[in-house]
Amino acid sequence: MKATKIVNLVAAAGLMASGSAFAATQGTVGATSQGQSVVTVTIPSLIRINGLTDIALGTYAGTGDMSGSSPGAVCTNGATNYGIVATSAAGLFELQPQGAATTTIPYTVTWAGTATPAQLTYNTNEANQDVDATVLGPCAGVAGKLTVDILEADLQAASADDYQDTVILTVTPE
């Protein structure tokens, strides 16, 4: 079995604030002269998911469940909480055969965004997750953030082949 592939996504929610009226000033003629300019930039509310790695579950030994994890981190420029939605390339949480097999292997996705990791329902927002930092960088991954589990029964029911899926994680500041 090949590992699932994790794709990083950064979702940005705009936070547009209107600027005040500024006025540059001109210098006057003289021995020296001084002018002034006001510099302005708008920084929207931003979020980053970072530090994810592929999860290589290896070769099934024939008995027992399988589990694998990836580090990860979610960082914002101020927001302290976020929501996370998990989907996959397959359209559901099932590893897909890469060869001639016709079976698929269901798996579950767990996200450790709070002290109590939550199993994510496909394409359903899991709210009130705690950010790992309120600055966007460096946003280094935290071990064990994303976990994928496969049950023994599902593994034993699958035909011999390499299986793979890509989990897509979308985060939104709250």
Place this chain on the structure above:
Amino acid sequence: MALGRQNDRKRSLLAVLVTVLLFPCFAHARVDIDPRPVTIDLTWNGADITVTQDFCVVSTAGANPNNNSVIDYAVTITVPLELTDGVNQIPGNFSWVDLTTGVSTPLTAGVSTGEIMTGSTQNCPGGNNARLVAVFPNANITAVPPGFYTQTFDVEVSNSGGGRKRFRNNVTMNLNLPDSIRVSEVDDILLGTYSGADITVTESLCVFRASGGNYGVTVTGSGAGGAFELSNGASVLPFEATWNDGTGAAALAPATLLANRVNAVAGTDTCNNGALNNAELGITLRAADVDLFTTSPGVHTGTVTILVEMQ
């Protein structure tokens, strides 16, 4: 008979004497202007130069200084209404104010105002009755190189009396015009909305120097110690700045002189209202700095103060 001839001679002499005494009162006039001559040293402070000089202009029907039959007078200046260094000219706008009526009349070189000004009697018992006003626009001053500019204006007052009917007063104006510098055409710099990548914006502006010589520039930010920073009160973002005098962008250190810049514009202190802008201030906000330093979203602002000096 001898006594009769003597009496005849006396009557003739008396007639002649009366005639001589009576004739000036009806056939002569008087015109005069004071103070004279006048020399005015001008100072330029980076704006229009306005010069005013009051006069007492005597204009009467009688030549006798004590005559009080006031008549109107005219004013004429024949020399060009400008200051000159012999090569360059600073044109001015001249006018003559009748202080009795309050009416101001523009003057044109070589053209009389006509006898419309209210004269006065000897020593202007009611106070000065005339004012010369000259305005040299700042644009005309910044259009010429530094140097000594001067002109003696031949202010002539005249009336239509038969006696002394014109009087000329020399009014000299001197201006030592120093070399000077100005930064203008400065606009606010809008970096827009951050979208994840570095942002660089350049602002063109004007550096004028009357002599066209080199200059130095010091740019100071609004952060502590003049640091280049933007802030929304909660988070502080550093940025970078450059100065391009037309020879390439050079990095600016906050509150630090960047010397020996070239290509200053002479002849117009606004670079013709920006058409000849000759310098660029560049501002760059790095994405890496936004990542590291933004702790709250929103509008972040800062100011850059641009100081130019002659070198």
